[in-house]
Amino acid sequence: xxxxxxxxxxxxxxxxxxxxxxxxxxxxxxxxxxxxxxxxxxxxxxxxxxxxxxxxxxxxxxxxxxxxxxxxxxxxxxxxxxxxxxxxxxxxxxxxx
Amino acid sequence: xxxxxxxxxxxxxxxxxxxxxxxxxxxxxxxxxxxxxxxxxxxxxxxxxxxxxxxxxxxxxxxxxxxxxxxxxxxxxxxxxxxxxxxxxxxxxxxxxxxxxxxxxxxxxxxxxxxxxxxxxxxxxxxxxxxxxxxxxxxxxxxxxxxxxxxxxxxxxxxxxxxxxxxxxxxxxxxxxxxxxxxxxxxxxxxxxxxxxxxxxxxxxxxxxxxxxxxxxxxxxxxxxxxxxxxxxxxxxxxxxxxxxxxxxxxxxxxxxxxxxxxxxxxxxxxxxxxxxxxxxxxxxxxxxxxxxxxxxxxxxxxxxxxxxxxxxxxxxxxxxxxxxxxxxxxxxxxxxxxxxxxxxxxxxxxxxxxxxxxxxxxxxxxxxxxxxxxxxxxxxxxxxxxxxxxxxxxxxxxxxxxxxxxxxxxxxxxxxxxxxxxxxxxxxxxxxxxxxxxxxxxxxxxxxxxxxxxxxxxxxxxxxxxxxxxxxxxxxxxxxxxxxxxxxxxxxxxxxxxxxxxxxxxxxxxxxxxxxxxxxxxxxxxxxxxxxxxxxxxxxxxxxxxxxxxxxxxxxxxxxxxxxxx
Numbered sequence: 017x018x019x020x021x022x023x024x025x026x027x028x029x030x031x032x033x034x035x036x037x038x039x040x041x042x043x044x045x046x047x048x049x050x051x052x053x054x055x056x057x058x059x060x061x062x063x064x065x066x067x068x069x070x071x072x073x074x075x076x077x078x079x080x081x082x083x084x085x086x087x088x089x090x091x092x093x094x095x096x097x098x099x100x101x102x103x104x105x106x107x108x109x110x111x112x113x
Numbered sequence: 114x115x116x117x118x119x120x121x122x123x124x125x126x127x128x129x130x131x132x133x134x135x136x137x138x139x140x141x142x143x144x145x146x147x148x149x150x151x152x153x154x155x156x157x158x159x160x161x162x163x164x165x166x167x168x169x170x171x172x173x174x175x176x177x178x179x180x181x182x183x184x185x186x187x188x189x190x191x192x193x194x195x196x197x198x199x200x201x202x203x204x205x206x207x208x209x210x211x212x213x214x215x216x217x218x219x220x221x222x223x224x225x226x227x228x229x230x231x232x233x234x235x236x237x238x239x240x241x242x243x244x245x246x247x248x249x250x251x252x253x254x255x256x257x258x259x260x261x262x263x264x265x266x267x268x269x270x271x272x273x274x275x276x277x278x279x280x281x282x283x284x285x286x287x288x289x290x291x292x293x294x295x296x297x298x299x300x301x302x303x304x305x306x307x308x309x310x311x312x313x314x315x316x317x318x319x320x321x322x323x324x325x326x327x328x329x330x331x332x333x334x335x336x337x338x339x340x341x342x343x344x345x346x347x348x349x350x351x352x353x354x355x356x357x358x359x360x361x362x363x364x365x366x367x368x369x370x371x372x373x374x375x376x377x378x379x380x381x382x383x384x385x386x387x388x389x390x391x392x393x394x395x396x397x398x399x400x401x402x403x404x405x406x407x408x409x410x411x412x413x414x415x416x417x418x419x420x421x422x423x424x425x426x427x428x429x430x431x432x433x434x435x436x437x438x439x440x441x442x443x444x445x446x447x448x449x450x451x452x453x454x455x456x457x458x459x460x461x462x463x464x465x466x467x468x469x470x471x472x473x474x475x476x477x478x479x480x481x482x483x484x485x486x487x488x489x490x491x492x493x494x495x496x497x498x499x500x501x502x503x504x505x506x507x508x509x510x511x512x513x514x515x516x517x518x519x520x521x522x523x524x525x526x527x528x529x530x531x532x533x534x535x536x537x538x539x540x541x542x543x544x545x546x547x548x549x550x551x552x553x554x555x556x557x558x559x560x561x562x563x564x565x566x567x568x569x570x571x572x573x574x575x576x577x578x579x580x581x582x583x584x585x586x587x588x589x590x591x592x593x594x595x596x597x598x599x600x601x602x603x604x605x606x607x608x609x610x611x612x613x614x615x616x617x618x619x620x621x622x623x624x625x626x627x628x629x630x631x632x633x634x635x636x637x638x639x640x641x642x643x644x645x646x647x648x649x650x651x652x653x654x655x656x657x658x659x660x661x662x663x664x665x666x667x668x669x670x671x672x673x674x675x676x677x678x679x680x
Contacts, residue, residue, distance in 0.1 A: 032150065032153055055128075056124070059114060060277075061273045061274050066129070068281075070132075087172055
């Protein structure tokens, strides 16, 4: 059985995009008035490791968000395709077997 | 690195708590994000049923799981940062308490942690009934305080390394640590793909903010590595000069505090350590100076620059872009090669080799083909250190085995960065570098090298079994193997590491005798151990250099060996 409500796909895509838009890992922990760890621990291995970690975390978050944005785009594309098919069939919402 | 006293005072370990708090907040936000993802998936399945829906929910579930793994990793990292803070705080407190105690006892503590008696204490000692005993007591106290402070600083350095290790281990919990932003564990092919997958802005950001991560990454484009390595030179020089000035100042203070050396072993040990640090910094500065000078020529690419991770500085320089060249060679030096002592000469020889290769291509009506020649100083070659341990080092394969892994990765990196061009790649190993090259070619298959040439070789690492076993070329994974041995090259006539290449079946011997080559030039022969790649007395490459150029450009012009007295 195929059951599709294209608008539901668009809503899901929009909500997924919204969910992955924050938090922004690239700035987490480096904003506000708190000192940067590398600046607070100059020339230390720990400070360098911390900076690298922040970089790794930002990378992991970017990857996660990138995947979900890709998924959202695909969901929108699916909705477009279903709507195009249904328009050709003369209806917007379809229930076919 | 052992922190100085001012550096210790400046450290604020509590910043790690702030960062841990940020990471915990981030983790909580990610937890909420995962919850929203799963809600979206659940609701969508109510309004979308079918094959595509199943595929979409599977994918979205995997993304939610990935995000949950990031959340968990960040939470663990936050805990590690708190532990790291505790370690650093305890070490720092111990240093500062020891300094406070020394200063409370009337001693002045220098930036390097050396305790010296105050003017008042010296005056009091001078007025004591037993002046000598009073001065001796003061000196003894200075030594004890200095030793305690030094031990506390050492311990702080240890704790700093432990704290960093905690954070590194926690970072392994991140699911994408080994994918997008940490290319270190990848193969050279994967690194190339990783780099190509990044946006231009991300590439620029990495180059500007983390050139130290990119410069040595085999598989990245040569011009990217060059930009990253060049960008670091000024900073490395500045840091070394600051460090050197500090070491010299500390030595001056030490000598001033004990001009006659009467304090005995403690002063001698401290002095030795400072002298070692000064020598190390001076050597690294000479290395960087050599790199700067070598870069002054045209069309040069710095493919490797590492002044920190090994006993010797590592560098690799290309003349011509190996990513776009049709013909590429990599020359690996041998005993006593260093960046400060050898890079200039190797680059000069590389330039002559490249010119000769291009000349032979022109003579063959193949002037459109391009050539890149690389001087590789990417391992700790054995050194002869005043008759010390270096003499023993030469007689072992240890340096070559360690260097082989890096050289193998370098070969594979060239192959990866060269993409679909499938350049003709030659590996040239001189002296002990022939051993390193032979090991590198067997370290990993698919190294992309087509031809190996060993010259002045004291033996290479191959299985010299009777006929019927794998050929030497098969063992090395190349199409052809050549060798050159000068008549008076004593090194190449000693089988230090097994059989000399000229004794091996399947290795084509090339001439080192004076000869007029097909281009009509009378060329000197190569007799001594250092002659092969150097120009002769007439300014032209010797026959051995001509042969290398012929192999490099694949012109077939190499002059075969004809004498028989060596065998």
